[in-house]
Amino acid sequence: MDTEVSGKPPVGTFDVAALKAEFPLLQREVHGRPIVYLDSGATSQKPQAVLDAMDRYYAEINANVHRGAYHIAERATMAVESARASLARFLGAPSAEEVVFTKNATESINLVAHSWGRTNLAEGDVVLLTMLEHHANIVPWQQLAAERGVEVRWIPVDDQGRLDLANLDALLHGVRLLAVTAASNVTGALPPIRRLADAAHAVGATVLVDASQWVPHQPTDVTGWDADFVAVTGHKMLGPTGIGALWGRRELLDAMPPFLGGGSMIQNVTVDGFTPAEVPTRFEAGTQPIAEIVGWHAAIDVLDGLGMEAVAAHECDLTEYALRTLADRFGDDLAIHGPAGVVADGAVVRGGTLSLAYRDVHPHDLSQVLDQHGVCVRAGHHCAKPLMKVLGVNATARASLYLYNDESDVDALADALADAGDFFAS
Amino acid sequence: MDTEVSGKPPVGTFDVAALKAEFPLLQREVHGRPIVYLDSGATSQKPQAVLDAMDRYYAEINANVHRGAYHIAERATMAVESARASLARFLGAPSAEEVVFTKNATESINLVAHSWGRTNLAEGDVVLLTMLEHHANIVPWQQLAAERGVEVRWIPVDDQGRLDLANLDALLHGVRLLAVTAASNVTGALPPIRRLADAAHAVGATVLVDASQWVPHQPTDVTGWDADFVAVTGHKMLGPTGIGALWGRRELLDAMPPFLGGGSMIQNVTVDGFTPAEVPTRFEAGTQPIAEIVGWHAAIDVLDGLGMEAVAAHECDLTEYALRTLADRFGDDLAIHGPAGVVADGAVVRGGTLSLAYRDVHPHDLSQVLDQHGVCVRAGHHCAKPLMKVLGVNATARASLYLYNDESDVDALADALADAGDFFAS
Amino acid sequence: MAGLEDLYREIILDHYRNPRNRGELEVPPATMTEGFNPLCGDEIQVYLQVTDGTISEVRIGGQGCSISQSSASMMSTAVVGKSIDEARDVLRQFKEMMSIHEHGLEGDDAAPADDRPGASGLGDLEALRGVVKFPVRIKCATLGWNTLDQALVLSEAGSPTE
Amino acid sequence: MAGLEDLYREIILDHYRNPRNRGELEVPPATMTEGFNPLCGDEIQVYLQVTDGTISEVRIGGQGCSISQSSASMMSTAVVGKSIDEARDVLRQFKEMMSIHEHGLEGDDAAPADDRPGASGLGDLEALRGVVKFPVRIKCATLGWNTLDQALVLSEAGSPTE
C-alpha cells in the first residue's frame, strides 16, 4: 500500500467487542480494574487461536524439522514450510524462499549487517539512517561503523516528528545502504517508503525497511515498496515471542555468506571447511523456533481473517478518535509528539502510536498512576534515544493502539490521565 | 558430576508410566499404532506443565520486559529473571548474571565465536575441536578460520567413537580455545570434561563446553567442570523451541563486546555511537523469547522434581537394557556405534544415544519402516559429518532415549527392526 | 494414509538391489558431478560422457537410501542414448511429477493430482510417483536428477573436468 | 497489594517538587559523574566537592521521574558533610534496603521483610522503602546512589576531571 497516494482506507468492518473476547489477557483485571492494554507497540496480546495452534503443535506433531523421515517430523517440516509460504504471501514477497526465519526483527537486521554489510561495505561507505529509528536499526550499523570505518548519516525529522526530506538528495551522496523504519514506534510517523526507496535506488543504494511497526497494522507489499530487505517480528502482530523474519531479494540473499554457523545451514562439512546450503536454509542455523513459527502462522490467519485493510481502517478511525478526545479533554495540558493528524495531503501519515507529554508529570510516574487504573502504557525512551534527544525529552509515556482496542479504551486512558493530573497536582 | 570417578549412579526412583502420561504427544497414535518416540536427541517432547506455563504467561502477564512500569510488565520481567536464577542454579553457575539467554545452543556458540573469538583470536591461534562435535560447534570456528586465519585442529576418536586422548599434550600446543561436547549426539560418548578442561587451562586455553546433549540427561555443574563457557538449549530438555542459553565466567563476559546490536543491550545511544549495557543484558538484544523462557523454567521445575540423579540412573539402566536386548535379538546383524557399554573403568561413558547400523538397510529406509510401527528414530548424519566420515558411514539410524522412555519402547524398537529386516530381505 | 507399498514399489527395490550403470568413467574425457542431500547425508556422483551431443555413457557412484539409489539408477537408464535436450525433457517431466501441490503441503495426506501409472509417459519412472506421498523422501528421489541437471550444464559448457 | 501511597510518600513528593542541592559545581575542583537508567532514559549528574576527605558540597543535575529525582535529592542531603567512608556506609545501608529478597522476586507481591520506619537508621530515606514493592522502580531509586558510588571512586582517585 502506498501511503502517499491511497489516502484514508475504507471503514473497517469487524466487531471489536467480539474480537477482544478472543484474547485471554484482555479479559483480566489489574488492581481490581479491567485491563486496558495500550502497549501493543511493545508487544501485542495473543488470541486464543495462536495459543491453541502452538499447544496443538506440541501435543500432536512436535519433532525437529528437515531431518526426520518419520511421520510427525514430516508434519512438523510441512508446518514450517507452509508458515513460510503464508508469511511470504502476507508480506507480498514473490517467493517463500526469500523468507528467512529469525528470532526477532533485531536479529533480522543484524543478519543483514553481518552478512550483507560486512561483505559489501568498506571504509568510507555511507549507511543512511533516519532520526526515527529504533536502536535495532541503529546499533548494528554503529557496530559496523566502529569496526569498518563505515560512515553513519542521518535523515533529520521536523517538529512533528516526521522525516524532513528537504535535503534528501544531498544526504544520499555516497550512500550504499538506506535503513529506514516504515513506522516510528515513538511518533507513529509513517515515512514514504516507496519514495525513499526510489531515491536510494537512483544512487545505487540498497534499501532495508524495518517494518516491525508497520506489518501488524497495515497491508504490506514489499514488492510495492521496492525494498531490498524487510525486517519483521512476530510478537507485535498477534504472534508468539521468539520469532521474526527477514525478507530479502533473492539475488541479494543468494550472494550473501552465512551469518550464524551450525546445523541445517550447510551443504557439506569436512574437517577442512564447510559448504553453505541454499537460501533460506543458509541463514537458519540450529533448531528453529518451530512452535513459534506455527503460532505466527496462526496469527497471520487471524489477521487475514479480519483483513489488513479493515484493521488499518479501524485503527485509523480509533486514532482520530483518540487525538480528538485527548485534545478536547486536556487541551494544552497534553502534548502528543508526532504528526498532528492521521491524514495529511491525502495520505495516512501516522499510526496509533501516541507519545504523550502531560503537564510536568514524568512519564514514568504517569505510567505508574495509569497502571492503578488498569491502563497499561509504556514509559521510557522506547529504544529510540537519538529521537528522544530531538524531541527534547528523556522519555515519553506511550499509548499504542491495536486492532482489539476501541473507544472505551481511549476513554479509560483519558479518565486515568485526569486522575494522574489530580494526584501530582495535590 | 565427574563422570570419571562417580561410576554408575544409584537406581532411579520415579514412575515412568505416570510420567509418560504427562506428555500429550506420547499419548498419540501414528499409523494406527501408539507412538514410540525415540528421537529426543533431536528434540524432547514437552510435558503439559510446560505448555500450561506458557499459556498462563500469555493469558495473564504477557508484556515486554525490562521496560514497563505497569503491573503485568513487572510480572513478566520477574518471570524472566526468576527463570534466569533457576537456570543458573540448575547448571551449577555461581551467579544468574552469568547466564545469557539465546535462541538455541547454536546461537550461544556463535555468540562466543563472534564476541570472544573475534576479540581474542588472531591468525595462527589454534581452536581445538573434537571429531565428536556437532556442526554447531564446528562451523562457527571454521567461519572464524576462513575470516581470520585461525587454525582448527581436531582431537581424534577411537574405534568406539570415544575421544582418543593419547596425544592430547601435543594437540594442545598453541591452543587458545578448546571447544568440546559434553555428550556426543551420535555415539552417546561422554568425554571427560574436567580432565580436558584442566589440560586446556594448563596451557592457558579457554574452554567452551557444548552441553546440549548433557544437561537434559545428567546433573550439571559448570563449576565442577571448571569450564569457561557452556552452551545449552531448551528444547532438548523438556522446554519449548526457540530458547537456549550461554553460561560464561563473569570476567570473560565482562570483557566481551556485544554481539547482536539493538534494544535493551545498551546503556546509551547517541548519533555518534553507543555504550553497551552490563552483562547479561549486553548480549540480549531485542525482545527476548519471553514465553519460551517461562516455559523453560517450568521444564527445569519438572526435571528438578524428578531429580537429575534419578533421571541419569533411569537412563543408565534403560540404555543397558537396550544394549542387551538388541545384542540378544540381532547379534551381528546390528552394530551400534559408540562405546560398547554404559560404564567403563568405573565411570559412565555413554548416554542413551544409539546409532544403529542394521544389516545393509540404509538408515533412511530403516527409519521409514520403523515409522510404520509408530517408532520414531532419526536417520541421517545428525549434523556431525566429520564424525560420520570417521565411522565410515554417510548416515546412521539413531534411537535416543529420554526420561519418559521405558523397556516397552525398547522392545517396540526391536520388534520394528525385526520387521524391517524382513521387509528388505523379501 | 499412504503405506510402505506406495513408496517401495517392486521395481524400485529391484533397481536398489541391482543398480544399473553403477561405477565410474575416466575424467576426462567424461565429466563428474557430485550432489549432496544435506539433510540425510546421501551423496551421489554422476559421470557423464557426451559424444556428439548425445549422452553415450552414464555411471553412478555414491551412497544413499533405496529411493535415491534406485531413482539415480532409473535416471541413468532413462537418459543414456538421449540428446542433451531430450534428457532435459525427461528431467523436467520427472521434476514436475515430484513437485508437491499446495493442497498436498497443507493437507493431512499429500496426494498428487494424478497418480495413474503411465499418465506422464515416464515409463518405469512412474513407480517413483508414490514418493510424493512421503514429502521428506522427495529430496532422495530428486538427488540424482538435480545432480544430472548440473552435469548437463557442465557437459554443455564443454569443460572436460569439474 | 501495594498502592500508590506506598510509593509516593509525602516526603518523596516534597523532594521531587523542591529538589535540594540542585545545580552544578565547577569542574575542577569538583568532579562530575553521570549515570543512566538505560531502561527508562533517566539521567543524572552528581557533582562532588571533597575537601580534606569530607564531602563539602554536592549538586545534582539531570532529568528523571519523581522517584529518581527525590532519591537523588535525599541522597545529597544525606551525604553532604560526611566523610567518604561515612557516605559509603549510608550508600551500603540504602542499597541493602533496596535489595529484593528471593521470595519477593517470586511471589505475587514483593514485600520486604521489615518495613517499619526507622528500622535501619536511614532517617528520611526510609520513605523510599515502599519502592521495593514496585521492583521496576528500584532502578529509579538507586540511580543517584549508583552514580554517587562511582563519584566517590573518582574523588578518591584524586582525579579532578572525569
Ligand SMILES: Cc1ncc(COP(=O)(O)O)c(C=O)c1O
Ligand atoms: C551436541 C549438540 N550440539 C549442539 C546442538 C544444537 O542445538 P540447537 O539446534 O538447539 O541449537 C545439538 C542439537 O541439535 C547437539 O546435539
Ligand SMILES: Cc1ncc(COP(=O)(O)O)c(C=O)c1O
Ligand atoms: C521500530 C522497531 N524496530 C525494531 C524493533 C525490534 O523488534 P524486536 O524486539 O522484536 O526485535 C521494534 C520493537 O521493539 C520496533 O518498534
